[in-house]
Amino acid sequence: MSHLKKMLTPLWKLILLFMLIGAAFAYAMFQGGFVSWFLFYSFLPFAVYGLLLVLYPLRDWEVTRKLAKHEYNAKEVLTVEIELKRKTFIPLFYLLVEDGISSLLTNKSMSKKLFFPGFKRTIHFTYLLDELPRGEHGFYHTTIKIGDPFGFMEKEWEIRNLEKIIVFPEYEEVIYKPFTNQYEQGMAASKNIIQRDTTMAVGIREYRPGDRFSWINWKASAKRNDIMIKEFEQRQTDDIFVVLDCKEHAAFETMVSFTATLIRSILKKGAQVGFLSMEKEKTVFSIRGGEVQQRLLFHHLAKLKNNSPVSLVQLLESEFFTFQQNTTIMLVTADLSKELIKAVSLLAGQKYNLNIFLVKDSNKGLSNEEMLLKSEAFRSRVRVILIEKGRFQDAFLEVETR
Structure with missing residues (x-):
């Protein structure tokens, strides 16, 4: 229905314009005199201009969008340059340009601008998108709109020019200090990643x-x-597997940011890391090291959504065979429960080094219930480490204080 209305509106406006021209001419003919003919000739230029706009080819415009790059980190600023060119010299009263961008991007109003080009054949404008959110975002089309001063005739054209950018999660620079469970020493922290059998x-x-x-x-x-x-x-035990809880939670963005920080710091240390997450479908990255692994994992984290149909406990129970023995498993979650402590305790009994990073957006610390669960986890040789937004460096503070 809306598409039909969009098609009929210009036709209706054209008919109305002819009716107004006819009415003005009839009034001048029958009324006569200076005033009536003055009104007719005063209105005629605007009417003729409206008719010219009907014939004006909007396809004459060429639109070019320029982006400095297509990969960004969260919170960065993106500068977009739009260039419009045409060949004809028909004067335009106004030109409204709007760049169609992803709904997740802020400052969408900045991508819309009004010009009074006149006879200009080239137009440039630049807009900024600050505080880029994590994710894959699209620039889908550019819409241009022209019209006469009284709004009798308006024309609009949508130019398809799809471009995409990817925004990697925000991360902090921290120094990774590995946790290890040594066979005779019980639970301990080590500044290298070597164990003695x-x-x-x-x-x-x-x-x-x-x-x-x-x-x-x-x-x-x-x-x-x-x-x-x-x-x-x-025995080298530098194999680490990171598991991210993708259930819906208010702190999910902080969890993704911390996971990116953790992965980057591990790989910079020279260790190897694998990754497991569950959205609508499971995604597993085998344990590898190097910049290629970081790039793959960051691309995945950039697009990750918190729409997992299963809990972290269910994921661990169904995917425990994915983990190799003597591997350090790091769980990133915002929910600490009895069921989770029970599940990780079973894994800890099978020669896995378990660490739970409990992520919080606020700086309120652990609740009484969470303190009890942390103590219970410690008795099962499982660490629970509190991670607060903006204080990711505290993740390995326990290692430094030993």
Whole structure:
């Protein structure tokens, strides 16, 4: 119905314009005199201009949109340049230009501007979009509209010129300090990512300060009359798997931002990271390192939505086979529940190093219930680390204070 109305409106306005011309001429003919003919000739130029607009080809305009780049980080400022060119010299009373952009972008009013071009054949204008939100955003079309001073005739044309930009999540620069569960030391924090498997001695060496009493090789020490230490096989445990809770939550943007910060800091440390998320469909990135992995994960995080049909607990129960043993699993969520603590406790019992990052938008800290759940998780060798918006560096504060 609206499309039909859009098509009939110009026709109706054209008929009305002819009727007004006829009425003005008839009035002058029958009334006679200076005033009536003055009114007719005064109205005639505007009527003729309206008729010229009917014949004016809007397709004569060429529109070019210029973007400095197509990849941004959240909160950056985007500058858009629009250039309009035409070939004809017909004067235009006004020209309304509107750039059709994604509804998620702010300052949409800045993408609309009114010009009085006259005989100008080239028009430029620039607008800014600040505080870019995370996501994939489109510039779909540019609409131009012309008309006469009295609004008798108006013409509009939509020029399709699709362009897309991707806005990566905001992140903070933090230094990753890995958590490790060492086999004989219980739960501990280490500044490197190496564990000693004390069940497999591969040689002996002289004592060095810091060696444990239980590592002494008594037979070799007696033979050499010096303290000799068992040399154990060192096992690299720099494989990390990050799981993001994609259920609807007010703190979801902060969760995505922290996840980006976490992934970037892990990869900069030289470790490897995998990723699991569940929107309407499950997405798994295998454990890899390097800039290519960061780019892939950031592209995924940029488009991620909080519309998961399952809870984090259900995701862990259905996808536990995805995780390799001795892998560090980092869960990013905004909800700490008994069901989640139970699920991760089972994983911790299967030689997984579990860390839960509990993300909050506010700085109110943990509630009494969350404190109890954190204590329960600690007894199962699972860390619960509070992450507050704007304080992502506190994620590894526990490592620094040990």
